[in-house]
Amino acid sequence: MAYASLLSLNQTLDQILHPHDQTEQQPILKSLYEQVSFLLSFLDVSSPQNTNKLRGLEGRIRDAAYEAEDIIESSMSNQIVSESGSHEDRTESHMTSNQIVSEWYQKFERLQKIIQEIHSISDEVVKMRERNELQVLQPSNSSSKSLSTNKGKSVMVGLAHNLMEIKKLLASPHSKLVVVSILGRGGIGKTTLAKIIYNDSLIANHFDVRAWVTVSQEYREQEVLKGLLNSLRGLNHESGEETIEKLAENVFKILKDKRYLIIIDDVWEIEPWNRVKSLFPDNNNRSRIILTTLQSRVAELACRLCDPYHMRSLADQDGWELMRERVFGEERCPPQLNEIGMRILRQCEGLPLSVVLISGLLYKSERTVSYWHYVLSNIRSEITDRDYGILDSVSFIYSQLPHHLRACFLYMGVFPEDYEIRRSKLTKLWVANRFIKPDRSKSLEEVAEEYLKDLVDRNLILVREWSYSGEIKTCSIHDILRDFCLMKAEEEKFNLDVEYLPEVHDNLRQVSILTDLKNQIPRLALTHDRDLRIRSVTIFFHNSPNDIHFITNFRLLRVLDALTIRFEEFPVELVELVNLRYIALTYWMKHRFPASIAKLCNLETLIINPGKFRSIFNTSFLPPEIWKMSRLRHLLFVRSYLPYPTDALKEETFVPLENLQTLGNVINFRWTKEVLDMMPNLKKLVISYEHDGRTEWSSYFFDNFVHLHQLEVLKCFFFAKCYIKYQDPLPVNFAFPQKLKRLTLSGCRIAWENMSIIGSLPKLEVLKLKDHAFEGAVWEPIEGEFSLLKFLLLEVTDLEHWNVDETHFQSLERLNLRYCYNLVEIPSGFGEHFTLQAIELYECSPSVVASAKSIEEEQRDFGNDKFQVVVKYEMSDV
CATH class of the missing domain: 1.20.5 (Single alpha-helices involved in coiled-coils or other helix-helix interfaces)
Known part of the structure; x- marks a missing residue:
C-alpha cells in the first residue's frame, strides 16, 4: 500500500x-x-x-x-x-x-x-x-483496445463439451424433477458453465420461469430466499421484512404448476440444500435444478435421478486457444512467443480461472520474449501451503499490477463473498478513500472508471451486468480472488473483519463488519491512539443504530457505509467526524438533517436509502446550510426537499457547488438561472413534482434544463396530489441539454406529436417512458430521429398504434414493453432492425406477444440467432 x-x-x-x-x-x-x-x-x-x-x-x-x-x-x-x-x-x-x-x-x-x-x-x-538497478515501466501495447475484446467469444472455449453434456441431462426423458450437480475445484468454471446454460435462449424458452441464487460459504437463509424470490419475480421486487416462512411460502406458490429452471450456485454444505429443497415442487413437468459445488458429498446427496457431473481441467489445446484469444484477440500470436506461451499455460494446471488471470496480465504487458520468460520464471516463485494453488499465481499477478491499481483491487476484499456492487457506488468509495490520482483533464470519477475498466481487462474484477448503453453496471470478484485480497490486505495493514479487531496492528485502515455487534461492543472500545488510524467502516450486518456508537471514536473516519442499519434520525454525533467524505445511511421515516451537518466540511457523498419501505414517508428535509458545503459531489435521496438557496439563506453566505455531479431525488425544486449557475457541472439529476392543481408548471422553469451543459442523465417524475384525479400536461417548451445520454420521464402527459423534443437529442442512448409520459392513441416517429437510441422502455401507456419502419430507431438493441394494455401490436418494421437483440414483454396482450414472436422468426431468418423474446405474465384474452 x-x-x-x-x-x-x-x-x-x-x-x-x-x-x-x-x-x-x-x-x-x-x-x-x-x-x-x-x-x-x-x-x-x-x-x-x-x-x-x-x-x-x-x-x-x-x-x-x-x-x-x-x-x-x-x-x-x-x-x-x-x-x-x-x-x-x-x-x-x-x-x-x-x-x-x-x-x-x-x-x-x-x-x-x-x-x-x-x-x-x-x-x-x-x-x-x-546504479541502473530499477527498470522503467514500458507503455502497454493494448491501451487502446476495447474493454470487451473477445470476452464473449472466448468464454465458451473448453466448455462446449461440458455444455453439451449438461444439456443432455436437462433434456432427459424424466418428467420428474431432476437435480443436476456440477462438481469441480475452485476456478474450474462451474459458475461460468451454469450462466451459459441459464442465459441460453433455447433453454430459457423451454421453461415458464427461471431463477438464480447464490448460496456461498457464509449461508444466510433469509438472504438466499429473498434472492430466489426476487429472481423469480423478475422485477427486482422488494420482499420487505417478510419472515423466512413467508418467503418460502411465496417461492413455493410461484413454482407450483410451472415448469421451472433453478440455478443454486456455490453450495458448500448439504444443510443449505436440505433447508431449501422442499420449496421446489415436483410438478411432473420436467422442471430442473442445477447446483454447483466444490464438495463431492454435497453433489452426491443433492443429485436426483442422475449422477453428479464432474468438470475436468482444460486440455492444453483448449487452454492455449483461451489464452491466445484473451491476449491477442483476432491477431496472430507472434511465432517467437508460441513455445514460451505454452510453457506458461502449463503452469496454470488446466484451471480456466488461472488461464484467464495470466492472460489478463499478458494482455496488458509488453509482448516480448524476455518479459514472457520473466512471467514463466516468477509465476510459481511464491510457494504457499494454502488450499488453493491458484493463490500462488494470483500473488504474482498482483505484484505485476501498476501501483495505482493495487489499493482499488484489494478494496474488493471489503465486500462479502459473492457480493454484487454497483459501479457507481464502487467508484465513489474509491474516490472517498483517496485511491484515485487527480487528473486535471478528468473528474476523479472518470479516472476511477478507467481504473475499473483496467481491472476488468485484467480479469481481476468480473462484470455482472452491463448497462443498456454498454457501460459496466454491476461487478464482483471471484471467491478465490477475494480470499487473496483478505490475505494480502492483512499483510499490507489494509482491512479486516471486525471480529479480529482486538488482534490487529496499529495501522489498520479499513474495517468491514460482517457480523452481529451486540456481543462485541466492549471489544470495540479501542485505545485513543489506535482509533485515529481507522479511515473506513463498511457494515453489512443488520445491526441496531445503538450498536455503532463506537464509530465516533474513529475521529479520522472518511467512509461510513451503514446501509444495513435503519435510523430514525440523523446521528448528530457524526458531525464531529469532520474528516468524513462518504456517508451512506438508511431511513424508514421522514427525517430532518440538522444545520450542524455543515460542519462536515470535507463531505463529498451523502447517500440516503429507504431500505424496504419506499414511500412518501421516506422523505429527507435538508437544511439551508447544505449550500455552504462546497466539496459535495453526490447527493442521493429517495425523496428530499432542498431549500431554495437565496430564499432559505437570506443574508448568509453560500458558495457555488461546482463539484456537484449527482443530485436526486429532489421534490418541487425551481430551476432558475441563479440555481443553474451554482451547479455548473451537474451530470446526473433526478427530480419529482407533485401537482396540486394550482401551481403553474412554468414556475419551475423546466425550459432552463437546456442550460445544464454537462448533464448526461435525467429522470423526471410527475404525479398529482392524492385529491387530484389528473394533472395538467407539461408545457411543450420543456427542453433538454444536448449532452443527454439517458432520459426517464414519468407522468408528463405530453402529446406524441411533440416527441421531437426528445427524438432530436443527438446523444440519447436510453429512453424510458413511464406512467403516461406521452399520451395519445398513435405515435408516428419521424425519420432520422433517435439515431443512437439503444434501449427503449414503454410502461403504462394508452398507445394503440405505433408506426415504425426500417428508417426509425436504427441503433435500437432492446425494446421493453410493460403494461401496454391498449397496444395492438409491435410494429413489424422492427423485424428489419438488425441491431435488435431482444424484446421483453410484461403484462401485454396476446396480439402483442404474437407480433413479437413473428419478429423473432424474421430475425432468425436473417441469421440473428442471438435475438430473443422474453415474455412475463402475458395478459389473458378474457
Whole structure:
C-alpha cells in the first residue's frame, strides 16, 4: 500500500498548503509534500519487475506515510472542530484550542523524524536508479483496445463439451424433477458453465420461469430466499421484512404448476440444500435444478435421478486457444512467443480461472520474449501451503499490477463473498478513500472508471451486468480472488473483519463488519491512539443504530457505509467526524438533517436509502446550510426537499457547488438561472413534482434544463396530489441539454406529436417512458430521429398504434414493453432492425406477444440467432 498511502498523504497536503498560509509549520509541510510527490512520480513509472527489489522500501514508505498523515489529519480535525463551534463553544473550548497547539508541537518533532525517513528512502531510490538497478515501466501495447475484446467469444472455449453434456441431462426423458450437480475445484468454471446454460435462449424458452441464487460459504437463509424470490419475480421486487416462512411460502406458490429452471450456485454444505429443497415442487413437468459445488458429498446427496457431473481441467489445446484469444484477440500470436506461451499455460494446471488471470496480465504487458520468460520464471516463485494453488499465481499477478491499481483491487476484499456492487457506488468509495490520482483533464470519477475498466481487462474484477448503453453496471470478484485480497490486505495493514479487531496492528485502515455487534461492543472500545488510524467502516450486518456508537471514536473516519442499519434520525454525533467524505445511511421515516451537518466540511457523498419501505414517508428535509458545503459531489435521496438557496439563506453566505455531479431525488425544486449557475457541472439529476392543481408548471422553469451543459442523465417524475384525479400536461417548451445520454420521464402527459423534443437529442442512448409520459392513441416517429437510441422502455401507456419502419430507431438493441394494455401490436418494421437483440414483454396482450414472436422468426431468418423474446405474465384474452 505504499502508493495508496503516499497518494492519500499527497492529497491531504495539497488541501492544506496554500500560498497565503505562512504558518510556522508551512516549510516543513512543503518539504514533506515535495518528497511525497517525488516518490509518487517514481512509483508511477516503476516497472512491476522491480517489486522484489522494492519490497522492503515499500513497507517503509507505507508506514511513514500513514504516520505522517495521522499526525497532520488529527491536528487538522481538532482545529476544524474547535473553529466550527458556536461563539459560546469556542469560548468554552479556549483551553482545548491551546491544547491543540500544544499537541501539534509535541508531534512536530515526530513529524520531522518521519520526513527524515522519507528523505532517506528517496535517497536510496536515487542511488538504485543511478546504479541502473530499477527498470522503467514500458507503455502497454493494448491501451487502446476495447474493454470487451473477445470476452464473449472466448468464454465458451473448453466448455462446449461440458455444455453439451449438461444439456443432455436437462433434456432427459424424466418428467420428474431432476437435480443436476456440477462438481469441480475452485476456478474450474462451474459458475461460468451454469450462466451459459441459464442465459441460453433455447433453454430459457423451454421453461415458464427461471431463477438464480447464490448460496456461498457464509449461508444466510433469509438472504438466499429473498434472492430466489426476487429472481423469480423478475422485477427486482422488494420482499420487505417478510419472515423466512413467508418467503418460502411465496417461492413455493410461484413454482407450483410451472415448469421451472433453478440455478443454486456455490453450495458448500448439504444443510443449505436440505433447508431449501422442499420449496421446489415436483410438478411432473420436467422442471430442473442445477447446483454447483466444490464438495463431492454435497453433489452426491443433492443429485436426483442422475449422477453428479464432474468438470475436468482444460486440455492444453483448449487452454492455449483461451489464452491466445484473451491476449491477442483476432491477431496472430507472434511465432517467437508460441513455445514460451505454452510453457506458461502449463503452469496454470488446466484451471480456466488461472488461464484467464495470466492472460489478463499478458494482455496488458509488453509482448516480448524476455518479459514472457520473466512471467514463466516468477509465476510459481511464491510457494504457499494454502488450499488453493491458484493463490500462488494470483500473488504474482498482483505484484505485476501498476501501483495505482493495487489499493482499488484489494478494496474488493471489503465486500462479502459473492457480493454484487454497483459501479457507481464502487467508484465513489474509491474516490472517498483517496485511491484515485487527480487528473486535471478528468473528474476523479472518470479516472476511477478507467481504473475499473483496467481491472476488468485484467480479469481481476468480473462484470455482472452491463448497462443498456454498454457501460459496466454491476461487478464482483471471484471467491478465490477475494480470499487473496483478505490475505494480502492483512499483510499490507489494509482491512479486516471486525471480529479480529482486538488482534490487529496499529495501522489498520479499513474495517468491514460482517457480523452481529451486540456481543462485541466492549471489544470495540479501542485505545485513543489506535482509533485515529481507522479511515473506513463498511457494515453489512443488520445491526441496531445503538450498536455503532463506537464509530465516533474513529475521529479520522472518511467512509461510513451503514446501509444495513435503519435510523430514525440523523446521528448528530457524526458531525464531529469532520474528516468524513462518504456517508451512506438508511431511513424508514421522514427525517430532518440538522444545520450542524455543515460542519462536515470535507463531505463529498451523502447517500440516503429507504431500505424496504419506499414511500412518501421516506422523505429527507435538508437544511439551508447544505449550500455552504462546497466539496459535495453526490447527493442521493429517495425523496428530499432542498431549500431554495437565496430564499432559505437570506443574508448568509453560500458558495457555488461546482463539484456537484449527482443530485436526486429532489421534490418541487425551481430551476432558475441563479440555481443553474451554482451547479455548473451537474451530470446526473433526478427530480419529482407533485401537482396540486394550482401551481403553474412554468414556475419551475423546466425550459432552463437546456442550460445544464454537462448533464448526461435525467429522470423526471410527475404525479398529482392524492385529491387530484389528473394533472395538467407539461408545457411543450420543456427542453433538454444536448449532452443527454439517458432520459426517464414519468407522468408528463405530453402529446406524441411533440416527441421531437426528445427524438432530436443527438446523444440519447436510453429512453424510458413511464406512467403516461406521452399520451395519445398513435405515435408516428419521424425519420432520422433517435439515431443512437439503444434501449427503449414503454410502461403504462394508452398507445394503440405505433408506426415504425426500417428508417426509425436504427441503433435500437432492446425494446421493453410493460403494461401496454391498449397496444395492438409491435410494429413489424422492427423485424428489419438488425441491431435488435431482444424484446421483453410484461403484462401485454396476446396480439402483442404474437407480433413479437413473428419478429423473432424474421430475425432468425436473417441469421440473428442471438435475438430473443422474453415474455412475463402475458395478459389473458378474457
